[in-house]
Every structure is written in structure tokens, then in C-alpha cells.
Amino acid sequence: MLSRFSDVLQTAADVLAPPATRLEDFEYHWKMILNFYQNYDDNSKVHIEDTRIPHHLHQMLQLIVDEEKEQHGGTVGPCLEAIVQRSVCVLDALTALAAADRPPGARALALTTGTALLRRTRQPCVNSAHVYRPLQRMLIQCNENPASPTEKEEVELLLTLCGLVRKEPGLANIFTTPFVEDRASLLSIPEDIQKLIPIKTKVQTPKKNPLFEVELPANPFKNVSIVRTNGSDCNTTHSSLADDASYKSQKTVYEDNDKFLLIDLLLSYLNSADNQVVLRACEGIMIVSSLPEDDIANLVTSCSPACETIVEKLVEKYKCIPDDTDPTDVDNLNITWAYVAHDYGDKSFNRFHGYRELTSFFSWLDYCDTLMKECHPDIAVHLSRTFRAGFLEAAAEAGGARRAALCAALLAKTLKVVDAPHLLIEFSNWLVGEGEVSEWPLLHTLISNCLTDNYDLTLETLRFFETIIEKGTEHMIHRLVLSRVCTRGYLAHHAPHSPPPTDDDERDRLNDLSTWRERERNREAMKQLQHEGHVNEQINDILTHEGVDITDHNESENIHRIINSFLLLLPRAILSDPVGSDYNHYIHDAHRHYQLWLDITSTFNWPTDHNYIDNTASSTHSYDSRPEADIHLDEAYQSIKTDKPNSIEKIGNYWTEEKCQFTQKLVLKSKDSISMPEEEFDEGPFLKMVFTLLSTMPTQPYQVNLHLTSIISKLALMPHPNLHEYLLNPMLQTGKKTPTLFKILQDLARRLTMEIPRIRNYKRIIENTRLQLMSEDPSYDERDDHNQLVESLIVLEEFCKELAAIAFVKYQHSMHIHR
Numbered sequence: 001m002l003s004r005f006s007d008v009l010q011t012a013a014d015v016l017a018p019p020a021t022r023l024e025d026f027e028y029h030w031k032m033i034l035n036f037y038q039n040y041d042d043n044s045k046v047h048i049e050d051t052r053i054p055h056h057l058h059q060m061l062q063l064i065v066d067e068e069k070e071q072h073g074g075t076v077g078p079c080l081e082a083i084v085q086r087s088v089c090v091l092d093a094l095t096a097l098a099a100a101d102r103p104p105g106a107r108a109l110a111l112t113t114g115t116a117l118l119r120r121t122r123q124p125c126v127n128s129a130h131v132y133r134p135l136q137r138m139l140i141q142c143n144e145n146p147a148s149p150t151e152k153e154e155v156e157l158l159l160t161l162c163g164l165v166r167k168e169p170g171l172a173n174i175f176t177t178p179f180v181e182d183r184a185s186l187l188s189i190p191e192d193i194q195k196l197i198p199i200k201t202k203v204q205t206p207k208k209n210p211l212f213e214v215e216l217p218a219n220p221f222k223n224v225s226i227v228r229t230n231g232s233d234c235n236t237t238h239s240s241l242a243d244d245a246s247y248k249s250q251k252t253v254y255e256d257n258d259k260f261l262l263i264d265l266l267l268s269y270l271n272s273a274d275n276q277v278v279l280r281a282c283e284g285i286m287i288v289s290s291l292p293e294d295d296i297a298n299l300v301t302s303c304s305p306a307c308e309t310i311v312e313k314l315v316e317k318y319k320c321i322p323d324d325t326d327p328t329d330v331d332n333l334n335i336t337w338a339y340v341a342h343d344y345g346d347k348s349f350n351r352f353h354g355y356r357e358l359t360s361f362f363s364w365l366d367y368c369d370t371l372m373k374e375c376h377p378d379i380a381v382h383l384s385r386t387f388r389a390g391f392l393e394a395a396a397e398a399g400g401a402r403r404a405a406l407c408a409a410l411l412a413k414t415l416k417v418v419d420a421p422h423l424l425i426e427f428s429n430w431l432v433g434e435g436e437v438s439e440w441p442l443l444h445t446l447i448s449n450c451l452t453d454n455y456d457l458t459l460e461t462l463r464f465f466e467t468i469i470e471k472g473t474e475h476m477i478h479r480l481v482l483s484r485v486c487t488r489g490y491l492a493h494h495a496p497h498s499p500p501p502t503d504d505d506e507r508d509r510l511n512d513l514s515t516w517r518e519r520e521r522n523r524e525a526m527k528q529l530q531h532e533g534h535v536n537e538q539i540n541d542i543l544t545h546e547g548v549d550i551t552d553h554n555e556s557e558n559i560h561r562i563i564n565s566f567l568l569l570l571p572r573a574i575l576s577d578p579v580g581s582d583y584n585h586y587i588h589d590a591h592r593h594y595q596l597w598l599d600i601t602s603t604f605n606w607p608t609d610h611n612y613i614d615n616t617a618s619s620t621h622s623y624d625s626r627p628e629a630d631i632h633l634d635e636a637y638q639s640i641k642t643d644k645p646n647s648i649e650k651i652g653n654y655w656t657e658e659k660c661q662f663t664q665k666l667v668l669k670s671k672d673s674i675s676m677p678e679e680e681f682d683e684g685p686f687l688k689m690v691f692t693l694l695s696t697m698p699t700q701p702y703q704v705n706l707h708l709t710s711i712i713s714k715l716a717l718m719p720h721p722n723l724h725e726y727l728l729n730p731m732l733q734t735g736k737k738t739p740t741l742f743k744i745l746q747d748l749a750r751r752l753t754m755e756i757p758r759i760r761n762y763k764r765i766i767e768n769t770r771l772q773l774m775s776e777d778p779s780y781d782e783r784d785d786h787n788q789l790v791e792s793l794i795v796l797e798e799f800c801k802e803l804a805a806i807a808f809v810k811y812q813h814s815m816h817i818h819r
Helices: 003-015 022-038 053-070 078-084 090-101 104-122 129-140 151-167 169-175 184-188 191-196 240-241 263-266 275-289 296-304 306-319 327-332 356-375 378-396 403-415 421-434 443-450 455-471 474-485 503-511 516-521 521-545 553-568 582-600 618-623 625-645 649-658 685-695 702-717 721-728 739-758 762-775 778-782 787-816
Strands: none
Touching: 003 022, 003 553, 022 053, 022 078, 053 078, 053 104, 078 129, 090 129, 104 129, 104 151, 129 151, 129 169, 129 263, 151 191, 151 263, 151 275, 169 263, 169 296, 263 275, 263 306, 275 296, 275 306, 275 356, 296 306, 296 378, 306 356, 306 378, 306 625, 327 356, 327 403, 327 455, 356 378, 356 403, 356 421, 378 421, 403 443, 403 455, 421 443, 421 474, 443 455, 443 685, 455 474, 455 702, 474 685, 474 702, 474 721, 553 787, 582 702, 582 787, 685 702, 685 739, 702 721, 702 787, 721 739, 721 787, 739 762, 739 787
């Protein structure tokens, strides 16, 4: 009964005094704000949060949001219309509050309210002059003082405007300078606002800011049109845009000194001490850069230093990395550009020396890579070229050997983590060049680094080359490896192809003693013979298990001989582990890795015919016909011949001076078969370096040999017919002076066969060394009593198993294709 009586009284009150409309409430809160400032005392120290101003602004914003929910057909409600028509000058007032910051905290409140108005309204009407002009004034005031206490609010406003430009690219017209008015008038507070809100302050102009004062170079784009228009709109001026809501059909002409205000302001926040501010600025740059309009992309690349600033920041972070950082720590980092470590604020925390600098560098590198993948293609091209000129060229200028090793590790990790296509292309062109082969100074520097006596530098450079092969483009792999191999210059064209050797010839080729009667007199030869029989049985089992018909002599003979050649390269007497169950593991890995390479090279224009000869690569084949072009390589390789006595020539001397008591001997061409002088095949600087290091394995550390054989395995896995033929065909008819992988392995096997038995208790040492290497005990690496000769034997033994498995897997794949 009482509630009904209350309802009746309320109804009667509403009839006599109807409730205020939403617009009346809106104007009421505006008048309360004006009343506050008309009675404001400049000596008051009260913070704005302790006043009613935040409440009134919040209520005005809420009224606009509520009325938008009731609007249909995209119409503007009365509250928002009051702002657009400037009957309620709330945006101008916010600009004045941001400039004066009175009472204290008004600047942050004004920026937050302006951001909320743009975010919470579906139609912020930014195209209206009474909306975008206050926003322009507010933007001009952003970042006047570095490390501003309101930089979070400033960057949020910029990020919000970037989102609006993404929805409607035509709004980019509004945020370029110079504007319709000059900068001084933009910074001044309108007279009518000064009358409404009498703030006693002088007209503020920002301190000298290089963001606005810098003289930009001549712009090749004399007239940049931001909005696509018809020809009839070409003469429309910017002033017509101010009062015309149909701005989508307008066109703005920009002069040489124009700048994209949004991008330029966001760039100024990249040096903020607050990591969250930097991340928000990065987001804004990425949003604008990803716009599909060509005109905006041209404006970003030609009227803004965005690309240059981003690369300069990367170079600064790179230079901050300490020279004594351990290169092995570089590859263990997995950082994204939005990564913020929880311990980043703790300056005393360091996982390892250089951790913070490496984290900062690779996080920014990932942002560059992500930006190139997301931005407009024109911006991606410009940014990638700037990346090459600004960063890669500077990174190659290493100091001493320690910095060079770190530089190689950083570049290897850089190439490993980047995915942007344009960046990979520039990385490729930077490394191997685009023109003649003689334009490879960087490549030759890296090769020289591999051939030094500093094995730390050799190891890191080999890791870099391994990454190049894994991540390389078709152009990079061709220039690095295939340029000479494609010509098939390694074949002995002067000699006719000899018929396949018989089983007796094969046995004589694999054994030291020439007759069966002599082998019977030698106990080691008998054991070797049993070993050969066991290996042959295993090969037959593998071929049968993998579906190869061993009864078909024509089908299985060649692959059987190839596998036999690799597996029987070393004699049984010095093997650490004869071919056993682990060989199946190599076959499984070879299947997986070969399929990966098939996927990687599926888009490459590689031939499938083994007889393919590249007659178009005259520039890369010029070394074969012009030996004088190799003069610049003499210094690198001459040092190897003089400083490292265990070269290929020295290995040959070992074999001619003394004979081995064991059984292994792989036949070379007879010295009696003298032929006409032949043209020596040049395998190229990279393969020459690989073969040189392979021949000196017994004098190199285990890790160097491990990465070296890993590089060769990856090359052998590549589905290129000529490279396969050159690396994996032991029976290839080549010239006497032509280096091949199998010839180097033969020489290496001879040396190990001669030197290993000279070690006292060599069999026990071989067994213990294998157990320690296979256990991967970290303490073993720290010991100084390594026997590099035995370690190289074990690496070579496992490497031969891997090569045999690769050859079989590629053979099996080709058989499936032809069936």
C-alpha cells in the first residue's frame, strides 16, 4: 500500500517537473566543470582527483555511450552532436587542461578522457573539424618533455588514433604536418576556451624538439596522395576537408617537408625507460605500417624516419653487447619482441654475462622481423634494405678474433630467428652478392676465419655456415655451393667410362693384400674379411627390409657398392664400433631429414636430371676457365699449407713413405696411366674450405669436426642431382687432381690407419673415448687430456655411417618415384 502511494507521488512530481533529458544532464556536467574553473584559485595545491572534475567528465562520457545504444542507422545523438557542433567545447577544454595541467593531474585526466571518448564511441566523428583540431593540438603537446609522467596516457592516445586510422585510412590526412593552421596557433588555447575556462598561463610552445625541427632530405614523392580519388577531385584543398564530412572523396597534397605525425610521435617513445610504453609505441607503428594503401606506405618511407630509426636502435643494442660475452650463450636465447622478463627490474640479476644486452638485442630484432612480415610490401623492402645497409654492414666490421667469434655467433642466431622474406633476400645478397663472383669479400673473410688457428673462431664461423645452409635461399645456396658443381666440371671427360668393377676388383680395392693366399697368411686380414662379410650381410638385410630386391643384380649392385665403400672405409682393427644396430638409427634420421629438405627446396628451380649442366652460369664458372681469378684466395690457402703441416699433400707423403700392416687400401688411379694435362676443377671457395678442414680433422677439436661433418651431411641431403653425384658417388670418374669428398675421406682414413696403431693401448683408448663421447658428459669437455686423433677417428667412423644412410635413403626415394 505504501509503495503504491510512493509511485503516485512520483508520477505527480514528474508531471509537474519532468526529469531532465540526457542532453540537459550532459550540459549540466559541462557547466559544473566551467563553474569549477571560474572559481579556481591558482594557489590551491589540491589534486584533480580530489575534485569533482573526474566525476563530471565520466558522467558526460557515459551519457554519450548510453545514447549511442539507442541510435539506429548510424545517426549521431544530441550529446555527441553538441561536441561536433562545438556548443559544448569539451574537447577544446581537454586540450587546455592537457597544456596547463591545472590542477595537478589534469593533463593525465584529459588524455585519458580523450582516449576513452575515441575508444568507447562507435562514431567518434573524427572527420569533423571541431573534433580533429583539438586532437591535433593534443598530439602536438605529446612528448614535449622526455620521461614525462604522462607518457603512458600519451602513447595510449596515439595507439587509439592508429586504430582509427586502420579502420578508415582516410583519417591519415588529419595527422600529417603542416596542418591548415601553423604550429603556433595549434599550440595556443582558443580565445573562447580561455573565456570559458580562464586559465592564467602563457601560450606554451614546446621546447626545441628534433622531431619537428629536423631537415628531411629531398622527397622523391613530390605529391603524395593519401586518399584515392577520381580525377575530378585533384584540385580539392585541405581546407575543404575541415568542414566536409565526406572526407573519403577528398585528396590532400603533401609537400616535401611533410611528416606523418602519428609515426613520428610514436618513434619518440621508443627510448622510454618504461618497457610498456615502448611496447605500445611498437604496436602503433606496426598498425600504421600494415595499412594496405600504397600512398600511406609511400608517406611512411619517404616522409618519416621510421625505418632508419628502428634499424639505428637495433645497431645501438648490438654495439652494447660486451665483447667478452660467451658465444655459446647466444644460441640458447629464445626471445620475442613482446618479451618482458619478470626479473628485468632487478639490476643485480644476470643469468650469464651479457644476458641483458643479448635479450634487448634479440627482442628488438624479433620486432624488426615481425614488422617486416606484417607491414606494407613497400615498407618491407625499404626496411630490409635499411637493415642491410645499417646493421649487416656494421656488424661485419668486427674487431679482434674474440669479437669476430661473437659476431659470427650473433649473425648465425640472427639468420636463424628471422623469417621475413625480404629480410632473407637482403641477407642472402649481403653474404654472397648479386653480381660477379669476385664480389664476395665478406664470404672470403668468413672462409679465412674458418681456416685460422683460432679454433673458437673456426667453430663459430662453421656454425654460421651451418645456419646459412639450413636457412639459405635458393640464390644463397647456389652461389655458395652449386655454382661450380652445376657445370659438372669434376668429370674426367678425357677418359672413357670404364665398366663397373667385378666383385674381385671390389675386394682388391678394399683390401691391402692382393691375393687370397697372402690374406690367409695374415690373421688381421682374415678378421677384416670376416668383418667385410658381416657388413655385406647387414647391407643385404637392410636392402631387403627396405624393399630392395637384392636378387635383381642391376637394381641393387650400385647402391650396395656405394654403401660398402663408406662402411668399409676404415679397417676393422681401428673401428670403435663395427656397424651394428645404430645404423638403423642413421637410416631413420636420414629419412626424416631428407623429407625436410624436399619440403624446403620444393619451390627451388632445381633440375632432376643427373646429367644436367648449367651453361648459363658463366660468371660463376669463370674460375674454371680463368685461374687468375683465384689469386685473391691464395693468401687464405697458402697459410694453411705453411702453418698446418697435416695438409692433403702431407697426408699423401705419409702414405708413400711407409706402408700400413693393416688391410685397408682404397685404390687410386695408377700412376702409370699418364694422360694429357687436364684442366683442374675448382670446387669453389666454400667447398675448398670444407675439404681443407676435413683433411685436417686429426689436429682439430672434437666440436669443430662435429660441426664440419654436420655441414657436409646437410649438403649431401640436398636433392640436387649434381651435388648428390659429386658428394655421394665414390665410383665417380674424375680427373686426377679433382678433389672429391670420397678422395679426402680416403686420405684421411690412410692417415688414421697409420697413426692410430702407434698409440700405446690404442684399442682401450678408442673404446674409452667412444664411451665418453657418446655419454655426452659435460665434464669430459672441460678436461685437457683429449686425444684428438682418436676423437677424429670416432667422428669419421660415425660420419661414414651417416653418409651411407643418406645415400641409401636418396636411392630408395628415387626408386619410389620411378615406380
